[in-house]
Amino acid sequence: MVSDNSSEQPSWHAVIAETLKRNQVTLVTYVPDRVLAPLINRLRADEFFTVVGTTREEEAVGIVAGAWMAGMRGVVLMQTSGFATLPNALASLAVPYQIPVLMIISERGTLGEFNIGQVMVCRTMRPILDSIGVESHTITRRDEVEFIVDRTIKQAVTTQAPAALILSPLLTGGKVL
Protein backbone atom coordinates (compact mmCIF):
# COMPACT_ATOMS: atom_id res chain seq x y z
CA MET A 1 0.00 0.00 0.00
CA VAL A 2 1.17 3.50 -0.73
CA SER A 3 2.36 5.11 2.46
CA ASP A 4 3.82 8.53 1.81
CA ASN A 5 3.17 9.50 5.40
CA SER A 6 5.28 6.70 6.81
CA SER A 7 8.12 7.99 8.93
CA GLU A 8 10.26 4.95 8.19
CA GLN A 9 10.99 5.66 4.53
CA PRO A 10 11.19 8.89 2.56
CA SER A 11 8.40 9.39 -0.01
CA TRP A 12 8.84 8.30 -3.64
CA HIS A 13 9.01 11.93 -4.73
CA ALA A 14 11.67 12.77 -2.15
CA VAL A 15 13.80 9.89 -3.40
CA ILE A 16 13.36 10.91 -7.05
CA ALA A 17 14.28 14.53 -6.29
CA GLU A 18 17.38 13.46 -4.37
CA THR A 19 18.45 11.00 -7.07
CA LEU A 20 18.02 13.60 -9.83
CA LYS A 21 20.13 15.99 -7.78
CA ARG A 22 22.86 13.43 -7.14
CA ASN A 23 23.09 12.86 -10.91
CA GLN A 24 23.30 16.57 -11.73
CA VAL A 25 19.92 16.61 -13.45
CA THR A 26 19.18 20.30 -12.91
CA LEU A 27 16.56 21.12 -15.55
CA VAL A 28 12.97 19.93 -15.14
CA THR A 29 10.31 20.52 -17.78
CA TYR A 30 6.76 19.36 -17.25
CA VAL A 31 3.14 19.42 -18.23
CA PRO A 32 1.14 19.25 -14.98
CA ASP A 33 -0.34 16.04 -13.61
CA ARG A 34 -2.25 15.46 -10.39
CA VAL A 35 -0.26 12.38 -9.41
CA LEU A 36 3.06 14.10 -10.08
CA ALA A 37 2.02 17.26 -8.22
CA PRO A 38 3.98 16.46 -5.03
CA LEU A 39 7.13 15.84 -7.10
CA ILE A 40 6.61 18.96 -9.23
CA ASN A 41 5.96 21.07 -6.13
CA ARG A 42 9.02 19.66 -4.38
CA LEU A 43 11.26 20.40 -7.38
CA ARG A 44 9.83 23.90 -7.79
CA ALA A 45 10.58 24.63 -4.15
CA ASP A 46 14.22 23.55 -4.49
CA GLU A 47 16.61 26.18 -5.85
CA PHE A 48 18.90 23.46 -7.21
CA PHE A 49 16.41 22.84 -10.01
CA THR A 50 15.40 25.02 -12.94
CA VAL A 51 11.75 24.09 -13.41
CA VAL A 52 9.82 25.03 -16.55
CA GLY A 53 6.12 24.39 -17.11
CA THR A 54 5.46 24.01 -20.84
CA THR A 55 2.33 24.09 -23.00
CA ARG A 56 2.89 20.67 -24.59
CA GLU A 57 5.04 17.63 -23.89
CA GLU A 58 6.81 18.00 -27.27
CA GLU A 59 7.96 21.43 -26.19
CA ALA A 60 9.23 19.99 -22.91
CA VAL A 61 11.25 17.38 -24.85
CA GLY A 62 12.67 20.05 -27.17
CA ILE A 63 13.86 22.18 -24.26
CA VAL A 64 15.54 19.25 -22.51
CA ALA A 65 17.15 18.15 -25.80
CA GLY A 66 18.55 21.64 -26.42
CA ALA A 67 19.81 21.94 -22.88
CA TRP A 68 21.58 18.58 -23.10
CA MET A 69 23.38 19.63 -26.27
CA ALA A 70 24.56 22.74 -24.44
CA GLY A 71 25.78 20.84 -21.37
CA MET A 72 22.80 20.74 -18.98
CA ARG A 73 21.03 17.56 -17.91
CA GLY A 74 17.25 17.54 -17.78
CA VAL A 75 14.14 15.46 -17.24
CA VAL A 76 10.60 15.70 -18.66
CA LEU A 77 7.63 15.01 -16.38
CA MET A 78 4.24 14.06 -17.84
CA GLN A 79 1.29 11.70 -17.60
CA THR A 80 0.42 8.82 -19.93
CA SER A 81 -1.77 10.87 -22.28
CA GLY A 82 1.03 13.42 -22.65
CA PHE A 83 3.44 10.71 -23.67
CA ALA A 84 1.03 9.76 -26.47
CA THR A 85 1.79 13.11 -28.13
CA LEU A 86 5.53 12.38 -28.29
CA PRO A 87 6.32 9.65 -30.86
CA ASN A 88 7.41 12.11 -33.58
CA ALA A 89 9.62 14.18 -31.26
CA LEU A 90 11.29 11.05 -29.91
CA ALA A 91 11.60 9.21 -33.24
CA SER A 92 12.88 12.19 -35.24
CA LEU A 93 14.87 14.10 -32.59
CA ALA A 94 15.89 12.27 -29.41
CA VAL A 95 16.54 8.83 -30.93
CA PRO A 96 18.35 9.65 -34.22
CA TYR A 97 20.37 12.53 -32.72
CA GLN A 98 21.29 10.29 -29.75
CA ILE A 99 20.07 12.70 -27.09
CA PRO A 100 19.40 11.21 -23.63
CA VAL A 101 15.99 12.74 -22.97
CA LEU A 102 14.94 11.34 -19.61
CA MET A 103 11.18 11.00 -19.12
CA ILE A 104 9.20 10.36 -15.95
CA ILE A 105 5.62 9.37 -16.75
CA SER A 106 2.86 8.92 -14.21
CA GLU A 107 0.80 6.00 -15.37
CA ARG A 108 -2.86 6.64 -15.90
CA GLY A 109 -5.27 4.23 -17.54
CA THR A 110 -4.79 1.14 -15.41
CA LEU A 111 -5.37 -0.26 -11.90
CA GLY A 112 -8.63 1.52 -11.22
CA GLU A 113 -8.84 4.06 -14.04
CA PHE A 114 -12.22 5.77 -14.35
CA ASN A 115 -11.64 7.56 -17.69
CA ILE A 116 -12.00 5.27 -20.71
CA GLY A 117 -9.91 7.66 -22.82
CA GLN A 118 -6.99 7.23 -20.45
CA VAL A 119 -7.36 3.44 -20.61
CA MET A 120 -7.06 3.38 -24.41
CA VAL A 121 -4.11 5.79 -24.42
CA CYS A 122 -2.28 3.77 -21.78
CA ARG A 123 -2.31 0.73 -24.05
CA THR A 124 -0.32 2.64 -26.68
CA MET A 125 2.53 3.69 -24.37
CA ARG A 126 4.71 0.59 -24.05
CA PRO A 127 4.30 -0.52 -27.69
CA ILE A 128 5.46 2.96 -28.78
CA LEU A 129 8.47 2.87 -26.46
CA ASP A 130 9.37 -0.61 -27.64
CA SER A 131 8.93 0.17 -31.34
CA ILE A 132 11.36 3.10 -31.24
CA GLY A 133 13.81 1.24 -29.04
CA VAL A 134 13.52 3.46 -25.97
CA GLU A 135 14.25 1.55 -22.79
CA SER A 136 11.61 1.87 -20.11
CA HIS A 137 11.12 0.67 -16.57
CA THR A 138 7.93 0.60 -14.56
CA ILE A 139 8.48 1.43 -10.91
CA THR A 140 6.00 -0.20 -8.55
CA ARG A 141 7.88 -0.26 -5.21
CA ARG A 142 9.30 2.53 -3.16
CA ASP A 143 12.39 0.55 -2.20
CA GLU A 144 13.29 0.25 -5.89
CA VAL A 145 12.92 3.91 -6.78
CA GLU A 146 16.46 5.04 -6.05
CA PHE A 147 18.16 2.14 -7.83
CA ILE A 148 16.03 2.31 -10.97
CA VAL A 149 16.13 6.11 -11.30
CA ASP A 150 19.87 6.31 -10.60
CA ARG A 151 20.86 3.51 -12.98
CA THR A 152 18.50 4.71 -15.70
CA ILE A 153 20.00 8.21 -15.66
CA LYS A 154 23.54 6.82 -15.76
CA GLN A 155 22.76 4.45 -18.64
CA ALA A 156 20.93 7.14 -20.63
CA VAL A 157 23.83 9.56 -20.31
CA THR A 158 26.62 7.09 -21.03
CA THR A 159 24.85 5.43 -23.96
CA GLN A 160 23.35 8.69 -25.28
CA ALA A 161 19.85 7.23 -25.41
CA PRO A 162 16.46 8.51 -24.23
CA ALA A 163 14.81 6.55 -21.41
CA ALA A 164 11.39 6.38 -19.79
CA LEU A 165 10.47 5.75 -16.17
CA ILE A 166 6.82 4.84 -15.68
CA LEU A 167 5.47 5.45 -12.19
CA SER A 168 2.82 2.81 -11.50
CA PRO A 169 -0.23 3.50 -9.33
CA LEU A 170 1.26 0.81 -7.09
CA LEU A 171 3.97 3.36 -6.26
CA THR A 172 2.07 6.64 -6.36
CA GLY A 173 -1.47 5.64 -5.46
CA GLY A 174 -2.61 6.83 -8.89
CA LYS A 175 -5.73 8.88 -9.37
CA VAL A 176 -9.18 7.58 -8.45
CA LEU A 177 -12.69 9.01 -8.43
Add this chain to the structure above:
Amino acid sequence: MNRLDLTRRLVARLDHQEAVIGGIGNTNFDLWAAGQRPQNFYMLGSMGLAVPIGVGVALAQPQRRVFVLEGDGSLLMQLGALSTVAMLAPRNLTIIVMDNGMYQITGAQPTSTAASADIAAIARGAGLSQSSWAGDEQDFERLVERALRHDGPWLIAAHIDGEPSPVQTERDPARIRDRFMRGVGAKQ
Protein backbone atom coordinates in the same frame (compact mmCIF):
# COMPACT_ATOMS: atom_id res chain seq x y z
CA MET B 1 13.26 39.45 -49.13
CA ASN B 2 14.90 36.10 -49.61
CA ARG B 3 15.57 33.50 -46.91
CA LEU B 4 19.08 32.54 -47.99
CA ASP B 5 20.06 36.19 -48.35
CA LEU B 6 18.75 37.05 -44.87
CA THR B 7 20.39 33.96 -43.38
CA ARG B 8 23.72 35.00 -44.90
CA ARG B 9 23.29 38.52 -43.51
CA LEU B 10 22.64 37.06 -40.04
CA VAL B 11 25.57 34.63 -40.11
CA ALA B 12 27.92 37.39 -41.32
CA ARG B 13 27.20 39.35 -38.14
CA LEU B 14 27.95 36.48 -35.75
CA ASP B 15 31.46 36.76 -34.34
CA HIS B 16 31.06 35.50 -30.78
CA GLN B 17 30.27 31.84 -31.47
CA GLU B 18 26.55 32.46 -31.16
CA ALA B 19 24.42 29.32 -31.41
CA VAL B 20 21.99 29.07 -34.33
CA ILE B 21 19.16 26.53 -34.42
CA GLY B 22 17.81 25.89 -37.92
CA GLY B 23 14.22 24.66 -38.00
CA ILE B 24 12.94 21.86 -40.22
CA GLY B 25 13.09 22.10 -44.01
CA ASN B 26 14.30 25.02 -46.10
CA THR B 27 15.12 27.05 -42.99
CA ASN B 28 17.96 24.75 -41.96
CA PHE B 29 18.91 23.99 -45.58
CA ASP B 30 19.62 27.69 -46.08
CA LEU B 31 21.51 27.81 -42.78
CA TRP B 32 23.64 24.96 -44.14
CA ALA B 33 24.08 26.84 -47.43
CA ALA B 34 25.14 29.99 -45.57
CA GLY B 35 28.21 28.28 -44.11
CA GLN B 36 28.63 25.34 -41.76
CA ARG B 37 29.57 26.82 -38.41
CA PRO B 38 30.17 24.36 -35.52
CA GLN B 39 27.62 26.33 -33.47
CA ASN B 40 24.83 25.57 -35.97
CA PHE B 41 22.25 22.91 -35.17
CA TYR B 42 20.25 21.53 -38.09
CA MET B 43 16.85 20.06 -37.21
CA LEU B 44 15.90 17.30 -39.65
CA GLY B 45 12.59 16.25 -38.03
CA SER B 46 10.48 17.22 -35.01
CA MET B 47 8.63 20.01 -36.81
CA GLY B 48 7.91 22.93 -34.49
CA LEU B 49 10.66 22.26 -31.97
CA ALA B 50 13.30 24.76 -33.11
CA VAL B 51 12.14 27.34 -30.56
CA PRO B 52 12.08 24.85 -27.63
CA ILE B 53 15.54 23.55 -28.60
CA GLY B 54 16.79 27.15 -28.67
CA VAL B 55 15.24 27.76 -25.26
CA GLY B 56 17.11 24.75 -23.87
CA VAL B 57 20.43 25.98 -25.26
CA ALA B 58 19.73 29.49 -23.94
CA LEU B 59 18.92 28.17 -20.45
CA ALA B 60 22.02 25.97 -20.33
CA GLN B 61 24.38 28.69 -21.53
CA PRO B 62 23.07 32.11 -20.47
CA GLN B 63 26.30 33.80 -21.57
CA ARG B 64 25.93 32.67 -25.20
CA ARG B 65 23.50 34.34 -27.58
CA VAL B 66 21.14 31.92 -29.30
CA PHE B 67 19.30 32.50 -32.58
CA VAL B 68 16.42 30.31 -33.72
CA LEU B 69 15.54 30.30 -37.43
CA GLU B 70 12.00 29.09 -38.00
CA GLY B 71 9.41 29.09 -40.76
CA ASP B 72 5.82 30.27 -40.46
CA GLY B 73 4.34 26.78 -40.85
CA SER B 74 6.62 25.31 -38.20
CA LEU B 75 6.02 28.11 -35.74
CA LEU B 76 2.25 27.82 -36.17
CA MET B 77 2.54 24.17 -35.16
CA GLN B 78 3.94 25.05 -31.73
CA LEU B 79 2.61 28.52 -30.91
CA GLY B 80 2.45 27.75 -27.21
CA ALA B 81 6.24 27.80 -27.17
CA LEU B 82 6.14 31.58 -27.71
CA SER B 83 4.26 32.01 -24.44
CA THR B 84 6.85 29.85 -22.68
CA VAL B 85 9.67 32.01 -24.07
CA ALA B 86 7.86 35.12 -22.83
CA MET B 87 7.38 33.55 -19.39
CA LEU B 88 11.05 32.55 -19.08
CA ALA B 89 12.28 35.73 -20.79
CA PRO B 90 15.76 34.46 -21.70
CA ARG B 91 17.84 37.58 -22.37
CA ASN B 92 20.09 35.73 -24.82
CA LEU B 93 17.40 34.36 -27.17
CA THR B 94 16.29 35.71 -30.56
CA ILE B 95 13.68 34.03 -32.76
CA ILE B 96 13.77 34.83 -36.48
CA VAL B 97 10.70 33.80 -38.45
CA MET B 98 10.97 33.49 -42.22
CA ASP B 99 7.38 33.92 -43.36
CA ASN B 100 6.63 32.92 -46.94
CA GLY B 101 2.94 32.23 -46.23
CA MET B 102 3.28 28.64 -47.37
CA TYR B 103 4.43 25.13 -46.61
CA GLN B 104 6.99 25.51 -49.35
CA ILE B 105 8.63 22.09 -49.07
CA THR B 106 5.41 20.09 -49.31
CA GLY B 107 4.14 21.79 -52.46
CA ALA B 108 3.54 25.43 -51.53
CA GLN B 109 0.18 24.96 -49.81
CA PRO B 110 -0.79 28.22 -48.06
CA THR B 111 -0.38 28.70 -44.30
CA SER B 112 -2.73 30.86 -42.27
CA THR B 113 -0.24 33.74 -42.48
CA ALA B 114 -1.10 33.99 -46.18
CA ALA B 115 -4.67 34.80 -45.17
CA SER B 116 -4.75 36.70 -41.93
CA ALA B 117 -2.38 35.54 -39.18
CA ASP B 118 0.32 38.04 -38.19
CA ILE B 119 3.38 36.37 -36.64
CA ALA B 120 4.75 39.45 -34.85
CA ALA B 121 1.31 40.28 -33.47
CA ILE B 122 0.84 36.69 -32.27
CA ALA B 123 4.23 36.87 -30.55
CA ARG B 124 3.35 40.16 -28.86
CA GLY B 125 0.08 38.61 -27.74
CA ALA B 126 2.04 35.73 -26.25
CA GLY B 127 3.99 38.24 -24.19
CA LEU B 128 7.02 38.83 -26.41
CA SER B 129 6.87 42.60 -26.46
CA GLN B 130 10.11 42.95 -28.44
CA SER B 131 8.62 41.50 -31.64
CA SER B 132 8.68 43.26 -34.96
CA TRP B 133 8.59 42.89 -38.72
CA ALA B 134 11.70 43.64 -40.73
CA GLY B 135 10.69 46.13 -43.43
CA ASP B 136 13.56 45.31 -45.78
CA GLU B 137 17.06 43.83 -45.76
CA GLN B 138 18.63 46.85 -44.08
CA ASP B 139 15.94 46.88 -41.43
CA PHE B 140 16.54 43.15 -40.84
CA GLU B 141 20.25 43.82 -40.25
CA ARG B 142 19.39 46.66 -37.91
CA LEU B 143 17.08 44.41 -35.88
CA VAL B 144 19.73 41.65 -35.74
CA GLU B 145 22.31 44.16 -34.57
CA ARG B 146 19.95 45.33 -31.84
CA ALA B 147 19.40 41.73 -30.74
CA LEU B 148 23.17 41.21 -30.58
CA ARG B 149 23.70 44.28 -28.40
CA HIS B 150 20.67 44.40 -26.11
CA ASP B 151 18.75 42.03 -23.86
CA GLY B 152 16.08 39.81 -25.39
CA PRO B 153 14.07 37.85 -25.89
CA TRP B 154 13.58 39.19 -29.41
CA LEU B 155 11.43 38.07 -32.30
CA ILE B 156 12.15 39.27 -35.81
CA ALA B 157 9.72 38.31 -38.57
CA ALA B 158 10.38 38.80 -42.27
CA HIS B 159 8.18 38.37 -45.31
CA ILE B 160 10.20 36.31 -47.77
CA ASP B 161 9.73 35.03 -51.30
CA GLY B 162 8.86 31.43 -52.21
CA GLU B 163 12.35 30.43 -53.28
CA PRO B 164 13.40 26.94 -52.11
CA SER B 165 16.90 26.35 -50.76
CA PRO B 166 19.58 25.53 -53.36
CA VAL B 167 21.02 22.69 -51.23
CA GLN B 168 20.01 20.21 -48.57
CA THR B 169 21.66 19.66 -45.20
CA GLU B 170 23.72 16.50 -44.82
CA ARG B 171 21.36 14.03 -43.16
CA ASP B 172 23.58 12.69 -40.40
CA PRO B 173 21.88 13.53 -37.09
CA ALA B 174 24.50 12.04 -34.75
CA ARG B 175 27.24 13.98 -36.51
CA ILE B 176 25.20 17.20 -36.43
CA ARG B 177 24.61 16.82 -32.71
CA ASP B 178 28.21 15.93 -31.91
CA ARG B 179 29.58 18.85 -33.92
CA PHE B 180 27.19 21.26 -32.26
CA MET B 181 28.04 20.02 -28.75
CA ARG B 182 31.74 20.54 -29.42
CA GLY B 183 31.00 23.88 -31.07
CA VAL B 184 29.30 25.20 -27.94
CA GLY B 185 31.81 23.62 -25.58
CA ALA B 186 29.46 21.01 -24.11
CA LYS B 187 31.84 18.24 -25.15
CA GLN B 188 35.61 18.11 -25.43
